[in-house]
Amino acid sequence: MGKSPISWKVSSRALDQEVEVRRSLLSSLKRLIFGAPIATSRAHHERLSRFYGLPVFASDAISSMAYATEEILLVLVLAGSMATGMVTNISIAIAILVGIVIFSYVRTIYAYPQGGGGYRVSSDNLGSKAGRVAGAALLIDYVLTVAVSVSSGVLAIVSAFPQATPYIVHLGIAATLLVAWINLRGTRESGLVFAIPTYTFIVLILALIVGGIFKAIGSEVTPTSAVHPPASGAFEVFGLWIVLRAFSAGCTALTGIEAIADGAGAFKAPEAKNASFTLITLGVIIAVLFVGASWLSLQLGVTPLHVGTPEYKTVLAQMAEKVFGIGPMFYAMQIATMVILVLAANTAFADFPRLSSFMAKDGYLPRQLSNLGDRLVFQNGIMLLAIAACLLIFAFHGDTHKLIPLYAVGVFTSFTLSQAGMVVRQVKLKAPSWGVIASVIGTLTTGVVMLIILVTKFSGGAWLVVIAVAILLTFFYQVRKHYDYLAERLNVGPDEHVKPISGTVLLLVPPRIHRGILHAIAYAQNISADCRAIHITDDPSTVENMKAQWDKFGGHLPLVILESPYRSLVEPLLEYIDQAVSEEPNHILTIIVPQAVAKHWWQTILHNNAATPIKMALASRKNVVITNVRYFLE
């Protein structure tokens, strides 16, 4: 080992082999479950073509087709059967909204070709506060993405296999933990894993719509009655409220639509062009699938059912049953739905840890969230997301009808802030006015929709999101404040240097001198010339024997005997230490606690473990260092 002031050491041996030899049972188990560590140098980004980029980034957006129509119908059904006729018009309105948002996001892609998430765009252009609001909204939304997608996927399976109904929550939690585990392993999924189920799902829904059109032409199914115009003014207000609520419910179709813009940098060059093309393709797919499915639900006259009842089937499953019958196509549809929804949850497992690592690096979240783990993943973020999503699934019994009202508020908050950021950016950079106008339209539209969602869903659950955002913002503020304080207190001034200290060592001695004590005496004498042994006793009759033992084996260390009328080890020691510290304030006391270490962990319960209570009692004492000197019995 070099002793020059600065030596540079590079491990010449292959660490993989080293690790192999040395690992314990626990680390073997860890490796079995999570895989071998991956070197930092292997962190690379697979560049995606348009064909693969669509499924990789858009599974979340496309998967919302599995529940968006159902949510609209759920609102309309409450207003009576005649209101359900509005489902197609509302879907068309949402499809137009999709168009506006996508047009606006294309601007973001060209401004941030390496990827611009809501947190980054808002922070850059609107300031840190707006960025934190977008960040809070997005973090909450990622949790909801997992909870909603997984729950909805479970309901797709329950629609095909009603026997699973009592296990909705269990299945949801199991699926969440499975996805979390896959992400902790950090396997780089090939684009194919996303492409097959995503394209299958798209094709199956298209087949459903086409099959439905043929059925409608053949007049096998009677469509429900068209909308009757409302009769009075009071009903008009009520009707508007219903329409707005239904519209809000359908806006879940837009969740995940920002993913392509966020991850534009992952596309093959030219990134911006490829990403924009893919985003527009996604818009067309969503519009066609969503309007088609909503129209079909009307033609087939399906009604949303209550989750948890034995006859429950999703609206999509009911349509598949009516068009395809219960057969291979029906089951394929349900399984494809489940798979694409799990992929959507998987997307959140990439987004949440990444966003929280950005925010941790900016000092708004605990630093541990920015630590890359063994497998090149932000494991703390993954675990946090899994726990939060499981709690949501448990609290809401895996019922999408209860979870979805919480959803979309966050997404539209982030949309609005992100678009507003683009307005500011383009004005600053003197971009062409048509671009500014596109972003202004995007900002206004998403802002209005956000307000509509907030108002119409407020009592249904959006209030929870408002509270959660407020809590998160307070937390961000407190965390940052602490880190700023930490930096201020810990910062070394240019003229500061190491101030030499002096030290005294106190060695705690039990009633019997054993080999571990001899070892600890040697250690104490090695680290300080000023050592004292401390013996605490509740039985004065043993003192003479102790003195005799110490004379023989104590290595000439002075022995201090403390009486403990209350049998506590800690109180007399505290009293002695407080006297010692106050006598010499620039002095460090090292308390050595000898400890015999047994072969098996369970044997430690047979030893009196003095170090722990002493550490706890001394937790707030400055200038005190507690050192456990272990003596191995083997």
Add this chain to the structure above:
Amino acid sequence: MGKSPISWKVSSRALDQEVEVRRSLLSSLKRLIFGAPIATSRAHHERLSRFYGLPVFASDAISSMAYATEEILLVLVLAGSMATGMVTNISIAIAILVGIVIFSYVRTIYAYPQGGGGYRVSSDNLGSKAGRVAGAALLIDYVLTVAVSVSSGVLAIVSAFPQATPYIVHLGIAATLLVAWINLRGTRESGLVFAIPTYTFIVLILALIVGGIFKAIGSEVTPTSAVHPPASGAFEVFGLWIVLRAFSAGCTALTGIEAIADGAGAFKAPEAKNASFTLITLGVIIAVLFVGASWLSLQLGVTPLHVGTPEYKTVLAQMAEKVFGIGPMFYAMQIATMVILVLAANTAFADFPRLSSFMAKDGYLPRQLSNLGDRLVFQNGIMLLAIAACLLIFAFHGDTHKLIPLYAVGVFTSFTLSQAGMVVRQVKLKAPSWGVIASVIGTLTTGVVMLIILVTKFSGGAWLVVIAVAILLTFFYQVRKHYDYLAERLNVGPDEHVKPISGTVLLLVPPRIHRGILHAIAYAQNISADCRAIHITDDPSTVENMKAQWDKFGGHLPLVILESPYRSLVEPLLEYIDQAVSEEPNHILTIIVPQAVAKHWWQTILHNNAATPIKMALASRKNVVITNVRYFLE
């Protein structure tokens, strides 16, 4: 502070005041709940008169009147209504057994006037193995005493207030924790606390019996039919089996009878005489109450019911209802029953921790069980007993009919061993032959009863006790083996002395040099001349900056930079340490981990805590000491 080799320090200040000033929130809370510490010098024994000695030691034995008759009837009822007629005869047989056991225990009192429990008498006279068997049986029995007494007390309350039926388990666990808490506080109960409910209970049962006799004379109640002689040989065998089972069930009446002999030393002088007199008085009380209650149950024709059903009443409550009617006497009876049963449980909370502290001192149980706590009680033993009893109540749903079959095996095992020990002792000491004969009769009788109980209750639950005894014996053996091994390994030979060691200090340095690091450098330089700073990095681009910082602030400590391609702090450090340790085997490495300490505990989650994973990883490395050097931000 004196620096002479041996100094004797006695705290001159009143520790009480010291403690007052210094205590934290946690210790204030602890004091509020458990009371202020009690000095060792206040450990004294209140000497008891015969009048107070009876309730203090005999509440357990007397309280079994609350369920013993019911248990006999429960067996007889299964054999048909004509069998219930045997309840009086069986009770008389048990009363005779009580006489024999008491006569035999008087011998123990004179042999051990300071108190001779089953563990001590067996260990002394039959050897350690027999002592351990008695100890195991007694420990199990104390747990059962708590579970059975508390459950039975709850059933007395449920008999008076059937609304409480759904909360049997909750009430049982709450009562157990209450008694545990009272014992953790270590309040010395005055004899009066025991005397009032115990004498009330005795008087109430006597009143019940006398009232029953008057009713029987007035012929208001028709007694059930007398026993019909069995008709065939097969029925005779069956009949004998039923009688033996009923007899075993009734033997729960003897539980707790040994308590006076165990605690004879607590009586006023002459201890042996007073204790013997009290024991004989107890025998008479038990015989009268038990035979009287059993006879009355027959006269009143009561039948035991199933625990948990809404109409459930204990047999004693049914009798009280028939004799007194539902009124003040009935409720007084139920409440007195509950209180005496809780006192019985309380007795076990004194006995279990005391016995386990004896066994811990002998090295058969973990030493922590012999530590006297702040309040002069063996708190670990109290907590262990409370947990075990709560688990039993939970597992058996607080149903005495299921718990009692486990009971009494242990008691009679301990009786038998204890009496056998007395035979050996008296033979050795050449005691008068009538004494030996008394003990032989006691041994044989209790031994035969133990076998009867074991056989008749085996399938009903006694097998669990056999397994538990076997597990405890194995545990005792392993614990003792470990302590012997410990003593052998740690024992200092007469020629051994402190062997001087050398040491190197490794200081772990994070990416940024802060004040806490300067403090840690000063500490490292104070404890060793051979210090090195270790910096582990996963980003080679930061190395130059680190070197520059270190040149400026590093206090001329050599800096070693370790590359971590896997981002782990631990692996490169382990590799470096293993090289360092193997290079110089007689050398101690001290790893210093600097740590910034925040004001509030929750802020620690915002700091990367490197010490814990490093400690875990180095747990099995010898010659390594890990020292946390804290830097306080305040």
